[in-house]
Amino acid sequence: MTASTLIAIGELAASTGVAASALRHYEDVGVISSARRVGGNRRFTSDTVGRVNFIRRAQRFGFSLGEIRDILDDTGERARQLAHDKVVALRAQQVELAAMIGLLEELITCGCEVVARCPAA
Numbered sequence: 001m002t003a004s005t006l007i008a009i010g011e012l013a014a015s016t017g018v019a020a021s022a023l024r025h026y027e028d029v030g031v032i033s034s035a036r037r038v039g040g041n042r043r044f045t046s047d048t049v050g051r052v053n054f055i056r057r058a059q060r061f062g063f064s065l066g067e068i069r070d071i072l073d074d075t076g077e078r079a080r081q082l083a084h085d086k087v088v089a090l091r092a093q094q095v096e097l098a099a100m101i102g103l104l105e106e107l108i109t110c111g112c113e114v115v116a117r118c119p120a121a
Helices: 009-016 020-029 047-060 065-073 077-110
Strands: 036-038 041-044
Touching: 009 020, 009 041, 009 047, 020 041, 020 047, 020 065, 047 065, 065 077
Parallel strands: none
Antiparallel strands: 036 041
């Protein structure tokens, strides 16, 4: 792989919307790795873009960086079990969100002047 097929940290930041400082942190904890350094600057493969995008999505749903690293790097049973456990937790959260949405929709249409006194609440 030549330096021309690698992307600089600034390019990776721009293409993923993640600050360069966060990318350096991701590298420090091992969820991404630079392919090599050119003139002291980190260079990443283009595959890292997809990896960073997955990291961002997973963090939004409560995954720790350690869990993300395990899912991305472990091809064994631990990654599958962790993914399964997160699916169960996210489905439970989905049920709670649906209930809250229903409650808020009732509050919108109930006509009560004071939400705190609304029987729907």
